[in-house]
Amino acid sequence: MPATRYTPTAIFIHWLMALLLIGLFSVGLYMSDLPLSPQKLKIYSWHKWAGVTAFVLVLVRLAWRAGHPPPALPAAMPNWQKTAAHGLHHLLYLLMIAIPLSGWLMSSAKGFQTVYFGILPLPDLLQKDKELGELLESMHTALNFTLAVLVLAHIGAAVKHHLLDRDDVLARMLPFLARRRRPSATNPEWRNP
Amino acid sequence: MTTFRLILATLAVAAAGSAAAAEFNQFQAGKSSLTFVSKQMGVPIDGSFRKFAASLAFDPAKPAAATARLDLDLNSIDAGSRDANDEVVGKPWFNVKVFPTATFVSSAVRPLGGDKFELVGKLTIKGKSQDVTAPFNFRQDGGNGVFDGAFVLKRLEFGVGDGVWSDVSTVANEVQIKFHIVAAPAAIRK
Numbered sequence: 038m039p040a041t042r043y044t045p046t047a048i049f050i051h052w053l054m055a056l057l058l059i060g061l062f063s064v065g066l067y068m069s070d071l072p073l074s075p076q077k078l079k080i081y082s083w084h085k086w087a088g089v090t091a092f093v094l095v096l097v098r099l100a101w102r103a104g105h106p107p108p109a110l111p112a113a114m115p116n117w118q119k120t121a122a123h124g125l126h127h128l129l130y131l132l133m134i135a136i137p138l139s140g141w142l143m144s145s146a147k148g149f150q151t152v153y154f155g156i157l158p159l160p161d162l163l164q165k166d167k168e169l170g171e172l173l174e175s176m177h178t179a180l181n182f183t184l185a186v187l188v189l190a191h192i193g194a195a196v197k198h199h200l201l202d203r204d205d206v207l208a209r210m211l212p213f214l215a216r217r218r219r220p221s222a223t224n225p226e227w228r229n230p
Numbered sequence: 231m232t233t234f235r236l237i238l239a240t241l242a243v244a245a246a247g248s249a250a251a252a253e254f255n256q257f258q259a260g261k262s263s264l265t266f267v268s269k270q271m272g273v274p275i276d277g278s279f280r281k282f283a284a285s286l287a288f289d290p291a292k293p294a295a296a297t298a299r300l301d302l303d304l305n306s307i308d309a310g311s312r313d314a315n316d317e318v319v320g321k322p323w324f325n326v327k328v329f330p331t332a333t334f335v336s337s338a339v340r341p342l343g344g345d346k347f348e349l350v351g352k353l354t355i356k357g358k359s360q361d362v363t364a365p366f367n368f369r370q371d372g373g374n375g376v377f378d379g380a381f382v383l384k385r386l387e388f389g390v391g392d393g394v395w396s397d398v399s400t401v402a403n404e405v406q407i408k409f410h411i412v413a414a415p416a417a418i419r420k
Contacts, residue, residue, distance in 0.1 A: 073313045075400035082271040148276060148310050155272030165276075 040108040042209045047105060050098045051210055054133070057091050058188070062181060085144065085151050089159070092137035099130065111204045125191060132184040139177040146170035253289040254375030256414035261374070263410045264302065268309070268385075269402035275314075281306035284411055288339070288375060290368055293347055296339040300409075302332040322393045329356045345369055349379065355388040366409070377411040 043051070064084050071077040110119050144151050145161040147170035152158045163169065198206035199214065208215040265278040281303035288296040304324045309315050319326045336351035342365065349364045366379025384403045385391050391401055 073317045075394055075397050078270050078400050082273070149270075150273050152271070152273045158273075 041205065041215070042108055042212045044101075044105050046101055047098070047107070048210055048212075050094060050101070054091060054094055054098070057087060057094070058133070058184075061087050061091060062185060065181065081149075082155065085140065086154050088137045088140050089151065089153050091133065092141075095130065095133040095137075108209050111202075111206065113204070114202075114206075122194065125187060125194070128187055129184070129191060132180055132187065136177065136180050136184060139173055139180055143170055143173035143177050146173055252291060253287055253416045254413040255285075255287040255416050257284040257286060258374065258412040258414060259283070261412035264300075265408045265410075267406040267408070269404070271400060275310040277307065277309045277314075279303070279306055280308060284413075286411070286413055287416075288368070288377070288413070290345075290375075293339045293341045296336070298334070298336040298339075298349065298351070300334040302334075304330055304332055322395050323391050325356060332356075334362070353383065353388075356390060358388045360387050364407075364409075371412075373415065375413045375415070377409065377413070380406060380408040382406050 042048075061084060064080060064087075068077060068080045068084060071080070110122060114122075141151055141159065142163055145163040146166050148165040150158055150161050195207045195210070198204050199208075203216070205215055259282075262282075262284065263278065264282050265276065267274050267276055269275070279302050283301045284298065286296070286298040288298070304326045305319060307315065307318055307324070309318045318324055324332075332353070332355040334351055334353045336349055338350040340348045340350070342348050345368050347366055347368055349366055351362060352359050353362045360383070362381055362383060364379045364381035366377050369376050369378075382404050385401075385405050386396060386398070386403050395401060
């Protein structure tokens with residue numbers, strides 16, 4: 038029987054990352070204009086630690102996804118929509134990898150090594166180089182705004198599927214929203230009484 | 231007899247010449263550097279002082295007679311980033327308007343065996359003086375004397391980074407200072 042929802046692990050990492058990325062984005066926006074203070078140094082470090090965490094999580098997520106293919110999209114969905122959905126998901130993954138990498142490289146180029154939780158030093162992949170640091174900073178910003186736009190499209194598409202198409206696309210990631218509840222091979226207890 | 235005296239005299243002059251040449255006292259600003267490593271949130275940050283002057287006299291054969299003085303132009307500090315550079319010249323840090331220079335004046339140099347020595351002296355920053363001890367290495371390179379040493383100071387002992395910055399969990403109290411001083415031998419004496 039084909040799966041109708043993501044695995045609990047995939048769901049958990051998805052929503053954990055959703056919270057983490059929204060937090061990282063907001064903090065990133067807020068912190069860059071702060072005047073220098075001990076608080077700013079702390080926030081920068083927290084942002085970097087959270088960014089490393091997001092990077093690790095996306096790798097875990099991709100590894101999990103490789104062994105647990107996502108549930109199929111509804112058969113009724115037009116092909117162009119399916120292509121767009123897959124394309125968007127690939128772009129989201131690409132950015133979730135590129136953004137922390139650009140942040141890490143930017144830190145190196147600016148001469149601020151990333152030390153995870155103040156304990157585990159990540160290698161500096163670049164030598165200190167002011168201009169390269171500023172270039173990577175603009176890249177980090179641009180990639181983030183691109184991700185923000187794509188995330189809005191992602192949310193918009195999910196809501197549109199749920200409210201307009203009235204299908205179970207969103208329920209794949211939020212099983213309690215499922216309209217046509219059916220027994221599932223992975224969750225036998227998840228059956229309508 | 232006269233030949234022998236001549237030889238002796240020549241030897242004496244040569245010895246005096248080499249002894250004079252072994253005192254290094256011509257500071258080479260362009261070849262020397264004064265750097266430091268501070269720690270922010272556990273992350274080492276490299277910094278440097280781009281302008282400083284040193285006057286020194288060091289003969290490896292007579293370390294006890296050695297003297298050194300360093301004057302640091304605190305406006306020339308590079309603390310690792312533009313943000314930090316704007317900040318550290320201000321009142322809570324070096325307050326360079328009132329205290330534009332930091333000085334180090336040696337009180338003793340002790341041999342530690344081989345090419346290792348120890349420099350003892352008074353470091354004055356922001357009007358506060360502290361005794362510091364810095365081990366250093368001496369070597370000769372291309373006729374110049376090269377001094378490489380390092381020591382750790384506690385910034386709060388000098389009131390550097392007070393107020394909100396005195397929280398050492400953000401910027402550590404310990405700052406490692408590294409010096410690389412190059413000096414040419416004394417000009418030939420009469």
